[in-house]
Amino acid sequence: MNKKHTLLYLLIIFWFSLNAQNNETEITNNNNLQxxxxxxxxxxxxxxxxxxxxxxxxxxxxxxxxxxxxxxxxRLGSAISSNAIKQESYRFNTSYHFRNxxxxxxxxxxxxxxxxxxxEEEIFDVLVNTSLIFSGEIxxxxxxxxxxxxxxxxxxxxxxxxxxxxGIKSAGTLYPFYYQISMLYSILK
Amino acid sequence: MKLLNxxxxxxxxTFSSCTKNPDINNTMLxxxxxxxxxxxNPENFLISLSIKNPTxxxxxxxxxxxxxxxxxxxxxxxxxxxxxxxxKDILVSQVLLKGHGTTYNDFKKSTWxxxxxxxxxEYNALKNQGxxxxxxxxxxxxxxxxxxxxxxxxxxxxxxYFFVDPIIIPSDKLITIVGAIGPMLGYIETxxxxxxxGKWYQFRPQETVNELMKLMEVVRKDLxxxxxxxxxxxxxxxxxxxxxxxxxxxxxxxxxxLKMYNGGNVNVDMIDSGTHVMTRLNGLDKVTDNQVKNQQYxxxxxxxxxxxxL
Numbered sequence: 001m002n003k004k005h006t007l008l009y010l011l012i013i014f015w016f017s018l019n020a021q022n023n024e025t026e027i028t029n030n031n032n033l034q035x036x037x038x039x040x041x042x043x044x045x046x047x048x049x050x051x052x053x054x055x056x057x058x059x060x061x062x063x064x065x066x067x068x069x070x071x072x073x074x075r076l077g078s079a080i081s082s083n084a085i086k087q088e089s090y091r092f093n094t095s096y097h098f099r100n101x102x103x104x105x106x107x108x109x110x111x112x113x114x115x116x117x118x119x120e121e122e123i124f125d126v127l128v129n130t131s132l133i134f135s136g137e138i139x140x141x142x143x144x145x146x147x148x149x150x151x152x153x154x155x156x157x158x159x160x161x162x163x164x165x166x167g168i169k170s171a172g173t174l175y176p177f178y179y180q181i182s183m184l185y186s187i188l189k
Numbered sequence: 190m191k192l193l194n195x196x197x198x199x200x201x202x203t204f205s206s207c208t209k210n211p212d213i214n215n216t217m218l219x220x221x222x223x224x225x226x227x228x229x230n231p232e233n234f235l236i237s238l239s240i241k242n243p244t245x246x247x248x249x250x251x252x253x254x255x256x257x258x259x260x261x262x263x264x265x266x267x268x269x270x271x272x273x274x275x276x277k278d279i280l281v282s283q284v285l286l287k288g289h290g291t292t293y294n295d296f297k298k299s300t301w302x303x304x305x306x307x308x309x310x311e312y313n314a315l316k317n318q319g320x321x322x323x324x325x326x327x328x329x330x331x332x333x334x335x336x337x338x339x340x341x342x343x344x345x346x347x348x349x350y351f352f353v354d355p356i357i358i359p360s361d362k363l364i365t366i367v368g369a370i371g372p373m374l375g376y377i378e379t380x381x382x383x384x385x386x387g388k389w390y391q392f393r394p395q396e397t398v399n400e401l402m403k404l405m406e407v408v409r410k411d412l413x414x415x416x417x418x419x420x421x422x423x424x425x426x427x428x429x430x431x432x433x434x435x436x437x438x439x440x441x442x443x444x445x446x447l448k449m450y451n452g453g454n455v456n457v458d459m460i461d462s463g464t465h466v467m468t469r470l471n472g473l474d475k476v477t478d479n480q481v482k483n484q485q486y487x488x489x490x491x492x493x494x495x496x497x498x499l
Contacts, residue, residue, distance in 0.1 A: 043365050043366065044365040044402070044406060045365075078413065082413045082414060082415070083412060083413050083414070083415050083442070083445040083446040084413050085438070085441065085442070085445070117438075119438075119441050120445075121441075121444065123444075123457060123459055124440070124441050124444075124459065126430050126459050126461075127430060127437050127438065127441070127459070164362040165362070165436075166360045166361065166362070166433075166436065167358070167360055167431075167432065167436035167437045167438050168360070168431045168432075168433065168437075168463075171438070172358050172360070172436035172437065172438035172439075173358065173438055175362050175365060176362050176363065176365065176366075177365065177366060
């Protein structure tokens, strides 16, 4: 897969989110569902990109608590046309949005999930290539709704994997520190 | 005012940590008394010095440049030298990486580019003396240095590269932030077993840990882009599956990123072991039968491969 295909893939995800917004009837403004693209750089390792889904509801402390899911893979990052290891992270997360009525929010979150690395060759089947993910993040979120009248938020965060791989008990390419940037579009608001 | 006091306290603690020096005594390699024996008698370790005018027979014998890992000394390949001495048909040249085997301050000042200079120096000397079957055997960081030298074309005439527990990815991932926290730590102390005292630096300056990280980063990116061995060179990796120092996934990166000149795969042998540098058992408090078996297998295998070319 080359870089053009990746860009196309990410644009398709974004387009679906826009399309969904057009097709969905607004059910209630109690709910807020956002989807979008997520870019992740691990400290001293790979770019891993993918998508993110974020949901909140008024009953969740007036939308202060959010639940979400994200998926990132090096197949859409460093492993494109290179020998980087193909690896995926699947994470469920819970976050708390401070200043949730403002454009600029501070967002700590906790993630739990699963990590998988594909070593491809049979000779490496003896190595552990999976891991539980348990990580914490702190970030900021900026809503463009009031400024530009578009239901988009931009998010920056940094995180730490509390379980990082040592190659013996868990996969060796799960590194401790990472940085993320994401752009989310509200399809239910 | 309270905030200002806290800020001043943080600055004092940070700067006092920066200037912290390790408590070195005279029994340590780090001090000014104990040095690697190759610094006194290099002719006992380097073939280029011990055999100044090799015979035609010697020129055709396999000669190994044996290179040790980060913070270690020539001691790491003593057992291989002893093994080959019994065979009489193989020569081993033990190099001492620059900045190693002398003092903490020498080590602190050195960079990864300094470390490798002795390898190319010995290779060029052997080549100029007419040796036709020059091989490289390296452990841990020396493999990383050799990969960088393969990429930059510094040792194109090596027949076989043998890597024992190469490091591209460290097992301890906190090393990835040494650039940020290193200046506050000053150095990292390691626990040496009794038999290892005087053979390894006990204190690792943060500057050198940072150099090691830079080297791994350079080589990891080179492997990510992919490169080839020189024509007529081969490579075999012996990797401990449960290496506590150099993550076993390092072997995956080498296998994926480095190809033979004809595009074929390099040879990787994943060995059931929890030892870092399986070929060095001297100095360990306890040695198991499995460790000895693995060591002898590797010694035997590398010698057979090197001789097979004759």
